[in-house]
Amino acid sequence: MTKLDLNFEPAEQLDLKDLNEHVLKAEYAIRGAIPMRAEQIQDQINLDPESVPFDKITTANIGNPQQLQQKPLTYSRQVVSVLQYPELLQHRDLLVKSGAYMPDALDRAKILLDKIGGSVGAYSSSQGVRGIRDTVAEYITRRDDGEPASPQDIFMTDGATRAVTYLLSLLCRGPQYGVLIPIPQYPVYTASLTLYNTAAIPYYLNEKSGWSTDAEEIEIQIKKTIAKGIKPSVIVVINPGNPTGSLLKPDVMEDIVTLAAKYGLVILADEVYQENVFSEGRKFYSFKSVLRSLQRRHKIIYDNVQLASIHSTSKGVFGECGQRGGYLELIGFRNSVREEILKLASLSICAVITGQAMVDLMVAPPTKGQPSYEMDKAERLAIHNTLKERGELLYNTFQELEGIECQRPQGAMYLFPRLYFSQKVYDAAKKADLQPDEFYCHALLESTGICVVPGTGFGQEEGTWHLRTTFLAPGTEWIQKWKAFHQDFYKKYAD
Numbered sequence: 001m002t003k004l005d006l007n008f009e010p011a012e013q014l015d016l017k018d019l020n021e022h023v024l025k026a027e028y029a030i031r032g033a034i035p036m037r038a039e040q041i042q043d044q045i046n047l048d049p050e051s052v053p054f055d056k057i058t059t060a061n062i063g064n065p066q067q068l069q070q071k072p073l074t075y076s077r078q079v080v081s082v083l084q085y086p087e088l089l090q091h092r093d094l095l096v097k098s099g100a101y102m103p104d105a106l107d108r109a110k111i112l113l114d115k116i117g118g119s120v121g122a123y124s125s126s127q128g129v130r131g132i133r134d135t136v137a138e139y140i141t142r143r144d145d146g147e148p149a150s151p152q153d154i155f156m157t158d159g160a161t162r163a164v165t166y167l168l169s170l171l172c173r174g175p176q177y178g179v180l181i182p183i184p185q186y187p188v189y190t191a192s193l194t195l196y197n198t199a200a201i202p203y204y205l206n207e208k209s210g211w212s213t214d215a216e217e218i219e220i221q222i223k224k225t226i227a228k229g230i231k232p233s234v235i236v237v238i239n240p241g242n243p244t245g246s247l248l249k250p251d252v253m254e255d256i257v258t259l260a261a262k263y264g265l266v267i268l269a270d271e272v273y274q275e276n277v278f279s280e281g282r283k284f285y286s287f288k289s290v291l292r293s294l295q296r297r298h299k300i301i302y303d304n305v306q307l308a309s310i311h312s313t314s315k316g317v318f319g320e321c322g323q324r325g326g327y328l329e330l331i332g333f334r335n336s337v338r339e340e341i342l343k344l345a346s347l348s349i350c351a352v353i354t355g356q357a358m359v360d361l362m363v364a365p366p367t368k369g370q371p372s373y374e375m376d377k378a379e380r381l382a383i384h385n386t387l388k389e390r391g392e393l394l395y396n397t398f399q400e401l402e403g404i405e406c407q408r409p410q411g412a413m414y415l416f417p418r419l420y421f422s423q424k425v426y427d428a429a430k431k432a433d434l435q436p437d438e439f440y441c442h443a444l445l446e447s448t449g450i451c452v453v454p455g456t457g458f459g460q461e462e463g464t465w466h467l468r469t470t471f472l473a474p475g476t477e478w479i480q481k482w483k484a485f486h487q488d489f490y491k492k493y494a495d
């Protein structure tokens with residue numbers, strides 16, 4: 001029998017007013033109203049397939065390749081399956097003879113198990129498995145043409161998002177501090193800044209010149225912000241860009257590093273699309289390689305630049321979003337600051353171990369001479385080429401249509417076309433209490449099942465309207481459906 005007095009009015013449940021206002025204000029359009037409506041429609045299709053004029057939802061709203069039939073790379077999945085069940089190694093001959101496993105995948109699993117300490121079911125150190133950080137450091141060194149990387153600077157994370165969270169939670173210090181973000185941008189950045197109650201300082205990318213970044217425009221924004229009494233402390237750069245698909249040139253990157261050196265900005269280089277480069281004759285340059293080159297050419301002025309680079313297993317040709325693998329490389333930070341990042345990492349104990357293993361496999365594929373080499377290389381190339389072709393196809397289709405203007409994809413996995421609307425669309429959108437781009441995207445979803453995200457969710461220059469679509473969905477049927485919808489929409493709303 002309780003000794004407490006039971007004669008009371010029960011306390012109320014929580015209401016929104018009882019919650020953290022910053023969480024309420026944060027928005028993430030990629031999983032916002034339109035994707036939520038798409039989920040409802042999918043449920044409706046499952047219950048009653050005849051109730052909508054299409055048979056499935058095409059999820060072009062999120063860069064989630066394996067949801068759209070991209071096959072995982074065989075070698076890495078073979079290795080990870082053994083990590084989950086190491087007893088398989090006792091049946092090596094059988095597994096190899098039957099063709100179920102390649103011998104080098106089994107060897108790699110053994111090496112990884114040793115690195116991990118025997119079981120993916122055990123925590124690792126908070127910074128991540130040392131042997132995996134060694135592999136990542138070797139990869140970065142190779143990628144940057146011999147510019148050395150150190151495992152001490154690598155932090156393994158649950159996807160790149162966790163790395164963004166660590167950095168912004170540490171660097172955002174309230175509304176009198178600001179973070180420079182590109183517009184349009186990947187909305188995790190604005191959402192995080194809202195959560196951490198820190199000012200977002202937009203710098204606009206130049207659509208007409210392929211969504212290029214203009215350092216002079218950034219400096220103007222920095223000066224304006226300082227004049228308002230807000231201190232810019234971080235600059236976020238997404239390269240290749242999401243949602244724009246643009247690829248930065250080294251001279252622009254040098255300018256950004258110069259601004260970082262001059263104004264004491266930490267560079268948060270979101271480099272998760274570093275493998276997704278499609279422009280002929282162009283290549284990805286890491287911010288680290290650009291910084292090191294500047295440091296070599298100039299004495300002192302670049303010595304204090306602090307750079308955090310993030311990468312992920314979610315994109316590239318790996319597309320292993322659900323495995324939550326990622327890493328963060330810290331360059332130029334004081335030890336005391338790195339210790340705080342480590343503390344943040346230790347609060348979640350460690351990154352998922354299979355995700356860490358996935359990073360190891362992503363950055364160190366089988367090498368020439370190993371039995372899996374040819375197969376792995378062919379699979380990687382096929383995925384890369386398919387993405388490139390799909391991007392081109394969608395781009396070419398947009399070129400044919402009225403009222404839509406699209407920049408050629410240079411990288412990443414998105415197109416961000418601009419939409420020009422008639423007065424009738426503005427009026428209809430207003431009536432529906434939507435922005436014109438939201439109105440178009442809703443109509444596209446309801447007519448075709450194609451789910452994309454309105455430009456409003458990424459930020460866009462006032463008075464302009466866009467949408468973001470991935471080019472991951474297979475086949476051409478959905479593109480034809482979109483084309484037909486678009487033509488009907490423009491006919492229906494012609495002034």
Ligand SMILES: Cc1ncc(COP(=O)(O)O)c(C=O)c1O
Nearest residue numbers: 063159160161186242272312314
């Ligand atoms: C620019 C950018 N950064 C980070 C992420 C998050 O990646 P992850 O799945 O590794 O958390 C994404 C995902 O789409 C992205 O587009």
